[in-house]
Amino acid sequence: MTLHLKKAELHCHIEGAAPPALALAQADKYGVDVSGLIEDGSYVWTDFSEFIVCYDRVASLFRTEEDYATLAETYLTELSAAGTIYSEIIVSPDHGNTIGIGADAYLRGLAAGIEAAKAATGIEGRMIITIIRHLGGEPAERTAFYAARRDHPLVTGFNLAGEERMYRVADFARAYDIARDAGLGLTIHAGEMAGADSVRDALDIVRPSRISHGVRAIEDADLVRRIAAEGVVLETCPGSNIALGVFPGFHAHPLRALRDAGCRVTLNADDPPFFHTSLAQEYDIASEVMGFADAEIDAMTRTAIEAAFVDEDTRAMLLSKL
Numbered sequence: 001m002t003l004h005l006k007k008a009e010l011h012c013h014i015e016g017a018a019p020p021a022l023a024l025a026q027a028d029k030y031g032v033d034v035s036g037l038i039e040d041g042s043y044v045w046t047d048f049s050e051f052i053v054c055y056d057r058v059a060s061l062f063r064t065e066e067d068y069a070t071l072a073e074t075y076l077t078e079l080s081a082a083g084t085i086y087s088e089i090i091v092s093p094d095h096g097n098t099i100g101i102g103a104d105a106y107l108r109g110l111a112a113g114i115e116a117a118k119a120a121t122g123i124e125g126r127m128i129i130t131i132i133r134h135l136g137g138e139p140a141e142r143t144a145f146y147a148a149r150r151d152h153p154l155v156t157g158f159n160l161a162g163e164e165r166m167y168r169v170a171d172f173a174r175a176y177d178i179a180r181d182a183g184l185g186l187t188i189h190a191g192e193m194a195g196a197d198s199v200r201d202a203l204d205i206v207r208p209s210r211i212s213h214g215v216r217a218i219e220d221a222d223l224v225r226r227i228a229a230e231g232v233v234l235e236t237c238p239g240s241n242i243a244l245g246v247f248p249g250f251h252a253h254p255l256r257a258l259r260d261a262g263c264r265v266t267l268n269a270d271d272p273p274f275f276h277t278s279l280a281q282e283y284d285i286a287s288e289v290m291g292f293a294d295a296e297i298d299a300m301t302r303t304a305i306e307a308a309f310v311d312e313d314t315r316a317m318l319l320s321k322l
């Protein structure tokens, strides 16, 4: 067990953190039929494409500012109970537009949830605005402009999620330029559903300080050396990778190999209930299944705080808690 260890998370999609029980309550509230979506208390999907459809259906059950406040507060409160001091949630203002409340109300609701959790538990939270790869470059640029104009201090980063096998990183270069110019921290999903080339493109074109996943860099030794040399931080999500079939089991997961090669690695849950995991479980697996010592896991937590998209006073405060 790793309950005694402090934890930090850089990579969790907030709609992907909705516990099935909360999604069921939301479905009840809005009279939505969830057969085929939730069965026996679990989300139903079989591959990445179905997972994305399932994810979007769950997201559509959250329809008001208050719903989003509840979602963020529920997740961060659960994290805090497991010893988590910091969490970055990946948020999608496009969902706010899809459900009709607009991006501002969507972010306001999430921020209220983050602040409520902080008031109750002390957990620090930030929001990373994501663009959606399978929607293409044009909506991404609109979202990047929105993110650049952000007027909320809890919005500190920018990400690209969605179907990695669609479009090219270059299609999102302009969106990333806009986010970079606005001073947002940059990370990008790469090396999850696509291989080393995708990670190399992400490094060359986006120049991020972090990569969301990045684990398939292991397919190219030169690329692993480059990630280590450049100090790019990998937001690894082992449970997610196993659930999505990226690797056949934890024994085959490259977390240890990447760490041993000098890459800076962190532990994250991605979309925890969809992948039957939690941040606490990712820490437990690192300890009990992958055999990392407590000091090695603490080093990953420290790396997460070092790479967090926060101001330096907040970083110092978080580091002092470790």
Ligand SMILES: Nc1ncnc2[nH]cnc12
Binding pocket: 013, 016, 055, 161, 162, 163, 189, 192, 240, 270, 271
């Ligand atoms: N694991 C994942 N990869 C890419 N996009 C996502 N959106 C939500 N979860 C994701």
Ligand SMILES: [Zn+2]
Binding pocket: 011, 013, 161, 189, 212, 270
């Ligand atoms: Zn992700």
